[in-house]
Amino acid sequence: MSVTAPVSRTENPTRVAIGGACGYWGDAAHATRQLLTYEPLNYLVYDYLAEVTLSIMARARQSDAALGFARDFVTAALAPNLKQIADRGVKVVSNAGGMNPLACGAAVCAAVDELALDLKVAVITGDDVVDQMALLQEQHELYSGAPFPDVERVVSANAYLGAQPIAQALRAGADIVIAGRCVDSALTLGVCLAEFEWGMHELDRLAQASLAGHLIECGVQATGGNFTDWRDIDGTMVDIGYPIAIIDCDARIDLTKPPGTGGKVSVGTVSEQLVYEIEDPQRYLLPDVVCDFSRVTLEQTDAHTVRVVGALGGSPPTDYKVSVTYTDGHKTSMSLGFYGFEAVAKAEAFAAAALSRTEANLRERGLNGLSESNIEIVGADSQFGGDGRVPSATDSNGGAETTRLTATDNAMLASPLRRGVSVSRHDRREVQLNLAVKHNEMAGAAIFVQAVTGLGLATPPGLAIFQTGRPKPSPVVRLFSCTLARDAIDAQVVIDSTAYPVDHAARDASDVSTTIERPAEPQAIGEVAVSVPLIQLAWGRSGDKGDRANIGIIARDRAYLPWIWQGLEPARVEHVFAPFTPSRVDRFLLPGIHAVNLVLHDVLGGGGMASLRGDAQGKAYAQVLLHLPIAVPKDLAESL
Numbered sequence: 001m002s003v004t005a006p007v008s009r010t011e012n013p014t015r016v017a018i019g020g021a022c023g024y025w026g027d028a029a030h031a032t033r034q035l036l037t038y039e040p041l042n043y044l045v046y047d048y049l050a051e052v053t054l055s056i057m058a059r060a061r062q063s064d065a066a067l068g069f070a071r072d073f074v075t076a077a078l079a080p081n082l083k084q085i086a087d088r089g090v091k092v093v094s095n096a097g098g099m100n101p102l103a104c105g106a107a108v109c110a111a112v113d114e115l116a117l118d119l120k121v122a123v124i125t126g127d128d129v130v131d132q133m134a135l136l137q138e139q140h141e142l143y144s145g146a147p148f149p150d151v152e153r154v155v156s157a158n159a160y161l162g163a164q165p166i167a168q169a170l171r172a173g174a175d176i177v178i179a180g181r182c183v184d185s186a187l188t189l190g191v192c193l194a195e196f197e198w199g200m201h202e203l204d205r206l207a208q209a210s211l212a213g214h215l216i217e218c219g220v221q222a223t224g225g226n227f228t229d230w231r232d233i234d235g236t237m238v239d240i241g242y243p244i245a246i247i248d249c250d251a252r253i254d255l256t257k258p259p260g261t262g263g264k265v266s267v268g269t270v271s272e273q274l275v276y277e278i279e280d281p282q283r284y285l286l287p288d289v290v291c292d293f294s295r296v297t298l299e300q301t302d303a304h305t306v307r308v309v310g311a312l313g314g315s316p317p318t319d320y321k322v323s324v325t326y327t328d329g330h331k332t333s334m335s336l337g338f339y340g341f342e343a344v345a346k347a348e349a350f351a352a353a354a355l356s357r358t359e360a361n362l363r364e365r366g367l368n369g370l371s372e373s374n375i376e377i378v379g380a381d382s383q384f385g386g387d388g389r390v391p392s393a394t395d396s397n398g399g400a401e402t403t404r405l406t407a408t409d410n411a412m413l414a415s416p417l418r419r420g421v422s423v424s425r426h427d428r429r430e431v432q433l434n435l436a437v438k439h440n441e442m443a444g445a446a447i448f449v450q451a452v453t454g455l456g457l458a459t460p461p462g463l464a465i466f467q468t469g470r471p472k473p474s475p476v477v478r479l480f481s482c483t484l485a486r487d488a489i490d491a492q493v494v495i496d497s498t499a500y501p502v503d504h505a506a507r508d509a510s511d512v513s514t515t516i517e518r519p520a521e522p523q524a525i526g527e528v529a530v531s532v533p534l535i536q537l538a539w540g541r542s543g544d545k546g547d548r549a550n551i552g553i554i555a556r557d558r559a560y561l562p563w564i565w566q567g568l569e570p571a572r573v574e575h576v577f578a579p580f581t582p583s584r585v586d587r588f589l590l591p592g593i594h595a596v597n598l599v600l601h602d603v604l605g606g607g608g609m610a611s612l613r614g615d616a617q618g619k620a621y622a623q624v625l626l627h628l629p630i631a632v633p634k635d636l637a638e639s640l
Helices: 031-035 051-063 071-088 101-114 130-136 164-171 186-196 203-216 267-274 343-364 407-414 442-454 558-567 570-576 621-625 634-639
Strands: 015-022 043-046 091-094 121-125 154-159 176-178 244-248 253-256 290-292 297-302 305-309 312-314 319-339 372-378 389-391 402-404 430-439 463-465 474-485 492-495 498-501 530-533 538-545 548-555 585-590 595-600 629-632
Touching: 015 031, 015 071, 015 186, 015 203, 031 071, 043 071, 043 186, 051 154, 051 319, 051 474, 071 091, 071 101, 091 164, 091 186, 101 121, 101 176, 121 164, 130 154, 130 474, 164 176, 164 186, 164 492, 186 203, 186 244, 203 244, 203 253, 203 267, 203 290, 203 305, 203 312, 267 297, 267 305, 267 538, 267 548, 319 343, 319 442, 343 372, 343 430, 343 442, 430 442, 530 634, 538 621, 548 558, 548 621, 558 595, 558 629, 558 634, 570 585, 570 595, 570 621, 629 634
Parallel strands: 015 043, 043 091, 091 176, 121 176
Antiparallel strands: 015 244, 121 492, 154 319, 244 253, 253 305, 290 312, 297 305, 319 430, 319 463, 319 474, 372 430, 389 402, 492 498, 530 629, 538 548, 548 595, 585 595
């Protein structure tokens, strides 16, 4: 059997319908059944992986060599629907293999055999590069420049493979393709490469298909999930529709959802997903193509369909990005509630006492002090900064000076949806105290739990403990990002126990020009009369990249963009997130969807499983920023 002979869905396919059936490990299992109700459906793609997920899977594989993959992909997503998938001729592509794709493939084959179905299963291997430790040790961290960690503490090392292995498996006739770590959007791009037989030099098409994958990789986040205007789908969340990308041979995208399902597909919902977890929108780096999303445009073509065009492609990187995870001590956390008068002060006093007693007990045991601690008082605006000051929107020095906010501004920061009614943090009658610590030894993290528990009767009045049982310390798992040459990675497609090599070399694309000029910044704004909360002018979505967070802000109307751009000076944004100590803020423009993308560096306390934060992945940062007052002309404010 040749693995290069093309096997397409039709003789000359002109379009393909791809359903995004999973956005993370733990997503709703009914997505498969729902998407199968869409008659023109050709493919189901499932994205299970994130850095946090991989580290969990790596630990599972360490305890049992048969584990390390998303078992619910087999038991909940596929097994109950396999017969219908086979009858319909729908193909499946997933990265559910995680840290153990061969074991995942074996489990899928067993499910297929149990139903006596004629389905060919392909498994992609080669992303696990732990055996390349000698090369990896020479690397420095991509973003911080830190040296490689102690090898004995490394838990996993995985390269982000691209779409070419997926395309090769589909061309070989695979009905179900299982990968380990690959770029999320590669699941969709691989389908398009196989269906349309695009060359790897057709970079704009590759960028468009990658954008389609980016839009559906997080499931219902493209159809109203996490949408700023969540009231638009209130009452329909229970049956929210999963996204479907209909892509034609010229890479035009129509994003929709199954008829009769809840949620919403609009310019707003799609825009929010477009800016989700990107950094420089003109250099979105993928193994197969470097994407420029800055001039993408969206058009509402019917009630629940949005047309997406305009992504541009550039030559791909010569190396693969590699995600290394390693252990760095232990952490533990506890949550306690306080009620009544001075609830915030009670929580603050208890936190100070708990940490002091922990340090004293550590000294008595001859152990080092805590390496890190974090205090969050939910209900006391602990995520919204401390001093009520932001750089002035009218400052001509780009935000170098600060001014006290007006009473109106402070009211809007407190609650724009409560029409300016603000409650002082000292008047809060109920709060939740979240305490978390790190220590280089498990015993040190356990002493913190003992100290907090031992203060249960020495507390200010109004303590309510919500946790049942004492929490156990867990390993701190940190992320180290680096690169590895493509020729150091042995990617293979495994079908029927036979492994076929994958040609995944970067193609020479010097004949394709994708150079574009960065759009000019909006012109300076004149005298301003009124401040309005950013949420009245824009939608927002945020996410994480390691220890960095991005916040995409999309103007509700193109006319608002100049005011938003000026109001989001990096110095101003830094001040809003001062409690999280960003080292810097980068600002980018996406004129196609009239949006601003902000990247906050070193702002997540290490990010993922290394962080002590309640919001360790910056998912709610956009909601914090949407409270920010933006200076606009009086007539514009009145039109809102």
